[in-house]
Amino acid sequence: MLNKIWAGLIIISIVFAMGHDIRDEINHSYGNGETLKVSYDPGAGDDQVILHYQDRQLAARIAGEQLIIPVTPELPKNLQFIADKQPSNDNTQIKARISNHDSSRRQLAFILPEIHWVRLKDITRAAFDMAEFAVKLALGLAGIMALWLGLMQVAEQSGLIRIFVRLVHPLLGWLFPQIPRDHPAMGSISLNLAANVLGLGNAATPLGIRAMQQLQTLNHKKDRASDAMCMFLALNTSSVQLLPPVTLIALMGAGISELLPAIILATTASTLAAIISVKLYLKLGRL
Numbered sequence: 001m002l003n004k005i006w007a008g009l010i011i012i013s014i015v016f017a018m019g020h021d022i023r024d025e026i027n028h029s030y031g032n033g034e035t036l037k038v039s040y041d042p043g044a045g046d047d048q049v050i051l052h053y054q055d056r057q058l059a060a061r062i063a064g065e066q067l068i069i070p071v072t073p074e075l076p077k078n079l080q081f082i083a084d085k086q087p088s089n090d091n092t093q094i095k096a097r098i099s100n101h102d103s104s105r106r107q108l109a110f111i112l113p114e115i116h117w118v119r120l121k122d123i124t125r126a127a128f129d130m131a132e133f134a135v136k137l138a139l140g141l142a143g144i145m146a147l148w149l150g151l152m153q154v155a156e157q158s159g160l161i162r163i164f165v166r167l168v169h170p171l172l173g174w175l176f177p178q179i180p181r182d183h184p185a186m187g188s189i190s191l192n193l194a195a196n197v198l199g200l201g202n203a204a205t206p207l208g209i210r211a212m213q214q215l216q217t218l219n220h221k222k223d224r225a226s227d228a229m230c231m232f233l234a235l236n237t238s239s240v241q242l243l244p245p246v247t248l249i250a251l252m253g254a255g256i257s258e259l260l261p262a263i264i265l266a267t268t269a270s271t272l273a274a275i276i277s278v279k280l281y282l283k284l285g286r287l
Contacts, residue, residue: 010127017119025116030082032114035099039107051108067096067110079112085121086113175235175275178218178228185214189232196239208236227282234274241267 024030040049043059051058051069054076061068069075070093071083083094100109154160168190169181179185188211195204211232219226225233241263 013123017123020119021117030115035109035111037109065098067098069094082112082115085115085118175231176228185211188214192236197241231278234278238270238274240271
Protein backbone atom coordinates (compact mmCIF):
# COMPACT_ATOMS: atom_id res chain seq x y z
CA MET A 1 0.00 0.00 0.00
CA LEU A 2 2.78 2.42 0.93
CA ASN A 3 4.58 1.91 -2.37
CA LYS A 4 1.37 2.80 -4.22
CA ILE A 5 1.07 6.02 -2.22
CA TRP A 6 4.66 6.96 -3.04
CA ALA A 7 4.13 6.14 -6.72
CA GLY A 8 1.00 8.32 -6.75
CA LEU A 9 2.86 11.24 -5.15
CA ILE A 10 5.69 10.95 -7.68
CA ILE A 11 3.23 10.88 -10.61
CA ILE A 12 1.40 13.95 -9.24
CA SER A 13 4.75 15.76 -8.83
CA ILE A 14 5.73 14.92 -12.40
CA VAL A 15 2.41 16.21 -13.74
CA PHE A 16 2.76 19.51 -11.86
CA ALA A 17 6.40 19.84 -12.95
CA MET A 18 5.46 19.30 -16.60
CA GLY A 19 2.71 21.93 -16.29
CA HIS A 20 5.16 24.51 -14.92
CA ASP A 21 7.77 23.64 -17.56
CA ILE A 22 5.25 23.96 -20.40
CA ARG A 23 4.20 27.36 -19.03
CA ASP A 24 7.86 28.45 -18.91
CA GLU A 25 8.37 27.33 -22.51
CA ILE A 26 5.30 29.27 -23.67
CA ASN A 27 6.32 32.40 -21.74
CA HIS A 28 9.94 32.10 -22.91
CA SER A 29 11.02 32.39 -19.26
CA TYR A 30 14.65 31.37 -19.74
CA GLY A 31 15.42 33.42 -22.85
CA ASN A 32 16.53 30.44 -24.90
CA GLY A 33 18.12 31.46 -28.20
CA GLU A 34 18.36 35.15 -27.31
CA THR A 35 21.50 36.99 -28.44
CA LEU A 36 23.28 38.99 -25.75
CA LYS A 37 25.60 41.85 -26.66
CA VAL A 38 28.42 43.00 -24.37
CA SER A 39 31.57 45.03 -24.57
CA TYR A 40 34.86 43.80 -23.19
CA ASP A 41 38.41 44.76 -22.29
CA PRO A 42 41.49 42.64 -22.91
CA GLY A 43 42.46 40.36 -20.04
CA ALA A 44 45.78 39.07 -18.75
CA GLY A 45 46.26 36.47 -21.51
CA ASP A 46 45.79 36.54 -25.25
CA ASP A 47 42.40 34.82 -25.08
CA GLN A 48 41.33 36.35 -21.76
CA VAL A 49 38.71 39.11 -21.69
CA ILE A 50 36.86 41.15 -19.07
CA LEU A 51 33.15 41.31 -19.94
CA HIS A 52 30.99 44.29 -19.03
CA TYR A 53 27.74 42.52 -18.25
CA GLN A 54 24.88 44.04 -16.24
CA ASP A 55 27.12 46.61 -14.56
CA ARG A 56 29.56 43.86 -13.59
CA GLN A 57 32.97 42.86 -14.80
CA LEU A 58 33.27 39.15 -15.47
CA ALA A 59 36.43 37.27 -16.38
CA ALA A 60 35.96 35.07 -19.45
CA ARG A 61 37.92 33.34 -22.19
CA ILE A 62 37.43 33.21 -25.95
CA ALA A 63 38.10 29.78 -27.43
CA GLY A 64 37.33 29.81 -31.16
CA GLU A 65 33.60 30.29 -31.51
CA GLN A 66 32.95 29.73 -27.82
CA LEU A 67 32.88 32.18 -24.93
CA ILE A 68 33.79 30.35 -21.74
CA ILE A 69 32.61 32.05 -18.53
CA PRO A 70 33.87 30.52 -15.25
CA VAL A 71 31.22 30.07 -12.56
CA THR A 72 32.07 32.32 -9.61
CA PRO A 73 30.04 33.92 -6.79
CA GLU A 74 30.20 37.21 -8.72
CA LEU A 75 28.02 35.87 -11.53
CA PRO A 76 24.53 37.42 -11.84
CA LYS A 77 21.68 35.19 -10.69
CA ASN A 78 20.49 34.44 -14.21
CA LEU A 79 23.93 33.14 -15.22
CA GLN A 80 24.23 31.10 -12.01
CA PHE A 81 20.84 29.54 -12.76
CA ILE A 82 21.91 28.67 -16.31
CA ALA A 83 25.19 27.19 -15.04
CA ASP A 84 23.28 24.95 -12.63
CA LYS A 85 20.60 23.83 -15.12
CA GLN A 86 22.58 23.65 -18.38
CA PRO A 87 22.74 20.28 -20.17
CA SER A 88 26.50 20.00 -19.64
CA ASN A 89 27.62 18.01 -16.62
CA ASP A 90 30.41 20.55 -16.02
CA ASN A 91 28.83 23.20 -13.81
CA THR A 92 32.11 25.04 -13.23
CA GLN A 93 31.81 27.03 -16.46
CA ILE A 94 29.31 28.26 -19.02
CA LYS A 95 30.10 27.62 -22.68
CA ALA A 96 28.25 30.20 -24.77
CA ARG A 97 28.25 30.31 -28.60
CA ILE A 98 29.71 33.48 -30.11
CA SER A 99 27.47 34.75 -32.93
CA ASN A 100 29.40 37.96 -33.67
CA HIS A 101 32.81 39.24 -32.62
CA ASP A 102 33.96 42.77 -33.42
CA SER A 103 37.51 42.90 -32.11
CA SER A 104 38.09 46.47 -33.30
CA ARG A 105 35.20 47.79 -31.20
CA ARG A 106 35.72 45.15 -28.51
CA GLN A 107 32.16 43.91 -28.69
CA LEU A 108 30.76 40.42 -28.48
CA ALA A 109 27.40 38.87 -29.28
CA PHE A 110 26.78 35.43 -27.82
CA ILE A 111 24.02 32.93 -27.11
CA LEU A 112 23.83 31.14 -23.76
CA PRO A 113 23.15 27.38 -23.51
CA GLU A 114 19.46 26.54 -23.79
CA ILE A 115 17.71 24.98 -20.83
CA HIS A 116 14.42 23.09 -20.98
CA TRP A 117 12.21 21.02 -18.64
CA VAL A 118 13.94 22.32 -15.52
CA ARG A 119 11.41 21.19 -12.91
CA LEU A 120 10.81 17.82 -14.53
CA LYS A 121 14.55 17.10 -14.48
CA ASP A 122 14.75 18.15 -10.83
CA ILE A 123 11.89 15.82 -9.86
CA THR A 124 13.41 12.91 -11.78
CA ARG A 125 16.88 13.49 -10.34
CA ALA A 126 15.50 13.73 -6.80
CA ALA A 127 13.51 10.51 -7.21
CA PHE A 128 16.56 8.56 -8.39
CA ASP A 129 18.83 10.11 -5.73
CA MET A 130 16.42 9.15 -2.94
CA ALA A 131 16.01 5.64 -4.36
CA GLU A 132 19.79 5.21 -4.37
CA PHE A 133 20.04 6.58 -0.83
CA ALA A 134 17.26 4.26 0.37
CA VAL A 135 19.07 1.20 -0.98
CA LYS A 136 22.35 2.21 0.67
CA LEU A 137 20.58 2.93 3.96
CA ALA A 138 18.72 -0.39 3.86
CA LEU A 139 21.93 -2.33 3.24
CA GLY A 140 23.61 -0.49 6.11
CA LEU A 141 20.78 -1.30 8.51
CA ALA A 142 20.45 -4.93 7.47
CA GLY A 143 23.59 -5.98 9.34
CA ILE A 144 22.58 -4.19 12.53
CA MET A 145 19.08 -5.66 12.48
CA ALA A 146 20.38 -9.16 11.78
CA LEU A 147 22.84 -8.91 14.68
CA TRP A 148 20.19 -7.64 17.10
CA LEU A 149 17.58 -10.22 16.14
CA GLY A 150 20.21 -12.96 16.38
CA LEU A 151 21.17 -11.82 19.87
CA MET A 152 17.50 -11.87 20.85
CA GLN A 153 17.21 -15.47 19.67
CA VAL A 154 20.27 -16.43 21.69
CA ALA A 155 18.92 -14.61 24.75
CA GLU A 156 15.58 -16.35 24.41
CA GLN A 157 17.07 -19.82 24.07
CA SER A 158 19.58 -19.33 26.91
CA GLY A 159 17.05 -18.03 29.45
CA LEU A 160 18.45 -14.49 29.64
CA ILE A 161 15.06 -13.12 28.71
CA ARG A 162 13.47 -14.68 31.81
CA ILE A 163 16.17 -13.11 33.97
CA PHE A 164 15.65 -9.75 32.32
CA VAL A 165 11.88 -10.01 32.80
CA ARG A 166 12.34 -10.72 36.51
CA LEU A 167 14.54 -7.62 36.85
CA VAL A 168 12.01 -5.29 35.20
CA HIS A 169 8.89 -7.04 36.53
CA PRO A 170 8.21 -4.51 39.34
CA LEU A 171 7.78 -1.79 36.72
CA LEU A 172 6.05 -3.96 34.12
CA GLY A 173 3.80 -5.48 36.78
CA TRP A 174 2.53 -1.99 37.63
CA LEU A 175 2.09 -1.05 33.98
CA PHE A 176 0.50 -4.36 32.99
CA PRO A 177 -1.37 -5.77 36.01
CA GLN A 178 -3.58 -7.90 33.73
CA ILE A 179 -0.65 -10.01 32.42
CA PRO A 180 0.42 -13.05 34.48
CA ARG A 181 4.01 -12.93 35.70
CA ASP A 182 5.30 -15.86 33.62
CA HIS A 183 3.31 -15.14 30.46
CA PRO A 184 5.41 -15.03 27.24
CA ALA A 185 3.98 -11.57 26.44
CA MET A 186 6.10 -10.13 29.27
CA GLY A 187 9.28 -11.25 27.52
CA SER A 188 8.24 -9.84 24.15
CA ILE A 189 7.19 -6.54 25.72
CA SER A 190 10.48 -6.29 27.61
CA LEU A 191 12.55 -6.91 24.49
CA ASN A 192 10.47 -4.49 22.44
CA LEU A 193 10.95 -1.72 24.98
CA ALA A 194 14.67 -2.50 25.25
CA ALA A 195 15.07 -2.31 21.47
CA ASN A 196 13.29 1.05 21.39
CA VAL A 197 15.40 2.41 24.26
CA LEU A 198 18.55 1.43 22.35
CA GLY A 199 17.33 3.15 19.18
CA LEU A 200 16.68 -0.08 17.24
CA GLY A 201 13.15 0.77 16.16
CA ASN A 202 13.25 -1.49 13.08
CA ALA A 203 14.37 -4.46 15.19
CA ALA A 204 11.61 -3.66 17.71
CA THR A 205 8.86 -3.97 15.10
CA PRO A 206 8.75 -7.80 14.86
CA LEU A 207 8.98 -8.00 18.67
CA GLY A 208 6.05 -5.60 18.99
CA ILE A 209 3.94 -7.61 16.56
CA ARG A 210 4.74 -10.77 18.47
CA ALA A 211 3.82 -9.10 21.78
CA MET A 212 0.47 -7.97 20.37
CA GLN A 213 -0.29 -11.50 19.17
CA GLN A 214 0.48 -12.87 22.64
CA LEU A 215 -1.62 -10.16 24.31
CA GLN A 216 -4.53 -11.09 22.07
CA THR A 217 -4.56 -14.56 23.63
CA LEU A 218 -5.34 -12.87 26.99
CA ASN A 219 -7.95 -10.57 25.49
CA HIS A 220 -11.53 -11.60 26.37
CA LYS A 221 -13.06 -9.18 23.84
CA LYS A 222 -11.39 -10.10 20.59
CA ASP A 223 -12.97 -7.25 18.62
CA ARG A 224 -11.37 -4.46 20.67
CA ALA A 225 -8.01 -3.69 22.24
CA SER A 226 -7.48 -4.71 25.84
CA ASP A 227 -6.09 -2.43 28.56
CA ALA A 228 -2.67 -4.08 28.24
CA MET A 229 -2.70 -3.55 24.47
CA CYS A 230 -3.47 0.15 24.92
CA MET A 231 -0.67 0.60 27.43
CA PHE A 232 1.83 -1.32 25.28
CA LEU A 233 0.92 0.70 22.18
CA ALA A 234 1.38 3.95 24.11
CA LEU A 235 4.78 2.84 25.45
CA ASN A 236 5.91 1.56 22.07
CA THR A 237 4.96 4.84 20.37
CA SER A 238 6.49 7.18 22.97
CA SER A 239 9.41 5.07 24.15
CA VAL A 240 12.32 6.62 26.01
CA GLN A 241 15.45 6.54 23.84
CA LEU A 242 18.85 6.58 25.48
CA LEU A 243 20.45 6.11 22.08
CA PRO A 244 19.23 7.85 18.90
CA PRO A 245 17.57 5.79 16.17
CA VAL A 246 19.93 3.89 13.88
CA THR A 247 18.39 5.62 10.86
CA LEU A 248 19.20 9.03 12.32
CA ILE A 249 22.77 7.96 13.05
CA ALA A 250 23.15 6.83 9.43
CA LEU A 251 21.88 10.21 8.24
CA MET A 252 23.78 12.55 10.59
CA GLY A 253 26.86 10.58 11.62
CA ALA A 254 28.87 12.01 14.53
CA GLY A 255 26.75 15.17 14.54
CA ILE A 256 23.97 13.23 16.26
CA SER A 257 25.80 13.60 19.60
CA GLU A 258 24.60 17.21 19.82
CA LEU A 259 20.98 16.01 19.84
CA LEU A 260 21.33 13.33 22.55
CA PRO A 261 20.21 15.49 25.53
CA ALA A 262 17.21 16.78 23.60
CA ILE A 263 16.26 13.26 22.45
CA ILE A 264 16.42 11.84 25.99
CA LEU A 265 14.43 14.71 27.51
CA ALA A 266 11.79 14.73 24.79
CA THR A 267 11.23 10.95 24.77
CA THR A 268 11.16 10.82 28.59
CA ALA A 269 8.48 13.51 28.66
CA SER A 270 6.48 11.77 25.94
CA THR A 271 6.64 8.42 27.76
CA LEU A 272 5.49 9.93 31.06
CA ALA A 273 2.66 11.70 29.27
CA ALA A 274 1.63 8.44 27.56
CA ILE A 275 1.62 6.43 30.81
CA ILE A 276 -0.36 9.08 32.70
CA SER A 277 -2.86 9.42 29.86
CA VAL A 278 -3.51 5.68 29.60
CA LYS A 279 -3.79 5.24 33.38
CA LEU A 280 -6.26 8.13 33.65
CA TYR A 281 -8.25 6.91 30.66
CA LEU A 282 -8.53 3.37 32.06
CA LYS A 283 -9.48 4.69 35.49
CA LEU A 284 -12.18 6.95 34.05
CA GLY A 285 -13.40 4.06 31.93
CA ARG A 286 -13.90 1.89 35.01
CA LEU A 287 -15.74 4.70 36.81
